[in-house]
Amino acid sequence: MASSIRVRATSNGDITEVQALIQHPMDTGLVKNPAGELIPAHYIQQLKFECNGKDVFVADWGTAVSKDPYVKFSFKGAKKGDDLKISWTDNKGGSDTTTAKIA
């Protein structure tokens, strides 16, 4: 299966800019399906970005984050060619991990 995570990490010398897009339903548990039944909550709780053995950015998410979440941030201390490891876990115990090269 293709990874649920799409990442672009670009370095401009000192600062690395990271953009990530994850495929996930992010169901709140408050919405009903057409048959009138509640769709159970299913959402990402934690998303982690790790570079050179250090957590550079950790996101704790609730149900109010949009479907197919997007996040953007920047950090210092990495260079072109370094590995950036991205992983998420959701409230149903699901998870995914991917590694991107900083370009």
Add this chain to the structure above:
Amino acid sequence: MTTTTGPVATRRLILQGAASVAMLGLGNLPFAATPARAAANDKYPEEAFKQKNEADAIKALYGKTAEPSDKVKLDAPEIAENGGVVPVSVTTTLDKVTSISFFVAENPFALAASYKIADGTIPGVANRLKMAKTSNLVAIVEADGKLYSATKEVKVTVGGCGG
């Protein structure tokens, strides 16, 4: 001769087998210990995400109150046509930022997202949130142990919860 070599060979095999099992067992131990330690460091703030009210959520997450600051810049649309996808971003000129959180006052659960900012990470984040209806959006930046906030009202024409 053939009758005596048989038992010797099996005993050697059994010993070898036992040795390799022992090595495997030892090798597995460090792997089992790492995930448990990582989880303890970055615990998911379950209670804070369950609070319906904005003030309660801030208290559950940080245990203190925030003061408004013009050093926190919250960027969000005046009017969001689709409450299911509201692009929101925060930047700040504050030093020693350790976390950034987003609250939507009128949502069923006020806390939307909380980000831990490591040393060396630029204190700024962009993401997309759901908003049930027109509401105040609050961004809180934790810097040097203190909380600073910025608030902006976003008008929502179509809500993000079912619709």
